[in-house]
Amino acid sequence: MKRYIPLFFFLILLFAKNVSAQNVAAGEIAYEWISDSTYRFYFKLYRGCPGDTAPATVPLCFKNPCNNAGFTVTLNRWTAPIPGIDVGVYSSPSCSWVKTSCDSIGSSIPGFQLRWYHATVTLPSRCNAWKIFTHLNYRAASNNIQNASTTPYYTECTFNNTGTYRFNSSPYFSIRAFTYALLNQPNTYHNGTIDPDGDSLTIELIQPRTGVLSCSDTPLQVSFVSATPVLSVPNNPLQTNNTFSLASNGQINFTPHVLGNHTLCYRIREYRNGVLIGTVMRDVNIAVLPYIQDTQKFIASIDTTCSPTMALGLPLGPTQIESCIGKNVNFCFYVKSSQPNTVLILSDNSSFSLPGATVTYHNQRNDSVKGIFSWVPGRFDGGLKNFVITVKDSTCRPPGIMLYSTYNIPINITPATIAANDTIICPGDSAILSVKGSSNYTWSVVSGSGSSLSCTNCITPVAKPVVTTVYHVMSTGNAACGFNTDNIIVEVLPRIPVLHAGNDTAICAGEIAMLNPSWASSWAGNIQWNNISGTNGSLSCTQCKNPLASPTTTTQYILTSFDRGCNTANVDTMQVSVLPVNNTTPSITIKSGLGYIAIRNYPTTFTATSVGCTSPSYQWAVNGIDIPGANSSTWTTTFQDTMVYVHCRLICKDPCMPANTQNSHAIQILVLNSINNLHHNNGITISPNPSYDGIFSIKTNTTLNNANITVINRMGQTVYTEKVLSISSGNTKVLNLQHLPAGIYTIRLNHIAKSITIQR
Structure with a gap:
């Protein structure tokens, strides 16, 4: 072990400048469609260890070039566990006996952390070129970027949220954004790019971006360090002596010639039916380590016959596998190291990029590993899929780095013809149909409105049916x-007809009003009543046509149709005022x-006077029968009968008056043949008047023969009659009415009428 100590010290010196607290090594933005123009945005930030000084929030800037508008959203750091995702320190790339800078601050092996940020955003407008970006004021030191540690970090995505393109989620990456490479040795790497919607992707390498310190800034390209040969994209983005290559499937092959960290920047373009609908950008960190010995010379091959002898000596890919939806895709592959006793561990991205696929590995942790792939693509699995195999050499030869290589197996599944989602329109409107998955389309009508398509051999016909219609595309x-x-x-x-909630109305406190809405008789949809002010719960029902309203205060009600239908006027209000x-x-x-006399066929005028009513209405009556049209306070008429009874009924129209109808007293009218008969009244006296005992004396200065005496009460009822043969001039007739109650009465002597009063 002692002979490797100088190398450890060299590694410490090499990566010591990458352990600052503000060490942004890589990152990318992704978004997930939720509904309409609502999306969930993610930002994945890769930091170099040690420490955890990642910011709690980062800005996410939105720019709409279609109307020159913009806004900013705050992305919050995701600290809670995410099922199946590591939000903290990545597993160590070193062997168990070696610590990375994530494990120990003094480690010579660089380690990296991943931090997730997220926010859900509803875009306020439509545009085919939205730009969404974030920025940080620092990035990790990088040997291919001038003054990298003082150069701001920047990444972006763009997309189109017009028409059906808004139903889209961005491409994402199944392989981490950092890798280790050996100095002066061939290396490979693949992002594991996946598009969840099956759109076509192209992958390119660009210079990383910088120069943004706020949402109003415009990004610039970073400056590469001076080198020979010159650093440039796509052939020499880090010093590889122009050995760098990027395959169309996204895999890079390179032989690095400079130790330390290096930064690459990918841009993924997303196309749907030939239309660019979005891009995502991703920075990747490559840590180039010294080459110790021959630890990573793999030989691999795709072999559909599963013959291990055919695998030896043959390179893996860019062979592309072609298949169809619903058909089995089966093949074998081998990975073999040229070094005996190498410990190889294989993994892949099939769980992300090829849902439902099974990959079985045999002889793991040996110098030759076999993999068996099996998959039956489903209807929505069409398009080019990247099956990325990661080969890890965990032999743990000094200095203890587990080295990785990635290999991509492109699998192209001829896509199914998939029409856009079913849609809904209003009468007279149109819908733009769309289809993806192939070419040479023919549209037809299965049922509904024939001849309702603008074209039948195009990708996006305009449909304008008058009834619900099923369209077929082949x-x-x-x-x-x-x-x-x-x-x-x-x-x-x-189309929902215009709803009328009914006229405003007024009720008295304690009364009930029936609501009476109206609409076209041909509509039999569903309605909903609610109150928007006043007394809650004052309706007898809320989904019936004629609810009974019993508010205690003035209340406004709203009528709404909740049917699936088309109308902007399917809401109306009315008010019930409580007085x-x-x-x-x-x-x-x-x-x-x-007075009490009328002359036959001679006009007689009656007058009514009301008290306590501001809006009176009248009804005159003769002998208890209403006279049509006699509704004023004055009424003029003529009589034919000899005796009539007149009264008037008051109908008070003042609101909320319980005793609004009152009757007047009745007037008994004696109808004389001529005006001369009036003189008889002057010759008759009745006394005392009033009488306190009900006994009256009738005296006349002329003789009355065959006199009929009739007594009538105020209700027009005859309460006493007497026939007298004669009353001589100057004589007195006693009239005994003691049996009658107190009140006002009319005494009629033939055609002569007198009013008397009995008081008790």
Whole structure:
């Protein structure tokens, strides 16, 4: 062991400058679609150890170039456990007897931490070029970037949230963003890029970005250090003497010639049906360590016959496996080290990139490991998949680094023809249909509105059905694999008619009002009543047409339709005002222009006077029968009968008055044949008037023959009659009415009427 001590000291000196508290080594932004334009954003921050001084929050900046608007959201550090994800220190890349800087501050082996940040954001507008980015005022020292430790860190993503493109989650990476490489030895690395929506991806290498200290700044390219040959992308982003290569599947191969940390920056472009819908950026840290001895010379091959002899001496990939949805994908592969007794451990990203696939490893922890891959792709598993195998040499030869190599096996599954999700429109509207997964599409109508497509041999026809319609799309580009048809339903919702909650109304305290809404008779949808002010719970029902309202205070009600339908006017309100009770009792008196006399066929005017009512209405009556149209306070009429009884009914229209109807006293009217008959009244006297015992004396200065005496009460009822043969002039007739109660009465002598009063 002693001969390796100088190397340890060299490693300590080499990586000591990378242990600052503000040591951002790598990172990336990813987003997950939640609904409409709501997304959950993640930022993965890789820091060099030791210490945990990662910030509690980081800014996430949003820019919309479509309207030059922007805003900022705070990403909070995720401290709670995430199922299946390590949010803290990565497992040590060293052997058990060697500690990294994450385990011990004095360790010579660099270690890294991963910190997650997150926020859920609803974008306020649509744009096809949203830019979302974050920045930190520092980054880790890097041997390929000038003044890296004082250069701000920056990363971004872009995407399109217009139309159906908004239903998208970003690509993400199944392989960690740091790796170890050996000096002057061939090395490989793959990000393990996965797109959850099956979109097409391209991978490129760009210069890392910097220059952003706030959300208003514009990013710049970092400056590479001066070197020979010159550092540049994509052929020599770190000093490899131009041995660096990036395959189309994302795997890099390189032979590094400078020790220490180096930074690479990837940009992943995401396409759907040939349209760029987003990008993500990722910084990766490569730690180049001294080469001790031949520890990582692997020979591997894809061998579908599972013959180990065929695996030896053959390189692994870029062979691409082609298959179809629903068909078994089975193959074997071998990894063999040229060093005997090497301890190889294989792992892969199939759980992320190939859900449902099984990978069985045989002879792990030996110098030759066999893997058996088996997978039946499902309908939504089409597209190019990267099966990334990570080979770890855990032999633990000094200085104790477990070295990693990654190999990518591209698996291309001919995608199924998948139409966009079913959609809903209103009558007269249209929907843009879309399809992905192949080419040479033909659209047709299965049921519903025929001839409702703008085109039938295009990717995105415009559908304008008048009824719910099922559309069928077929592709000939993937016919050999099947799964080349799909359906999409465009549902045309009924139009909800305009709802009227009814007119405002008023009730008296303690009363009940029936609500009476209206709408087109042809609609039989569902409604909901609620109160928005006033008395809660004052409706007899809330989903019936005519609820009974019993508010105790003035209350406003709202009527809403909750049917699936189309109308912007499916809400209306009405108010029930509650008025106080008026306990006033009104009264009415009447009089006649001729007193108790009327002349046959001669107009007689009656007048009514009310007290205690501000809105009176009248109804005159003769002999107890209402006279149509006699509704004013004055009424003029003529009579034919010899005797009539007139009274008036007061109907008080003042609100909330319980005793609103009162009757006047009745006037008995003697109808004379002519005006000359009035003189008879002057010759008759009745006394005493009033009488306190009910006995009256009738005296006349003329002789009355065959006199009929009739006594009538105020209700028009005859209470006494007597027939007298004659009353001589100057004589007195005694009238005994002691049996009658106190009150006002009318005495009629033939055609002559007199009013008398009995008092007790």
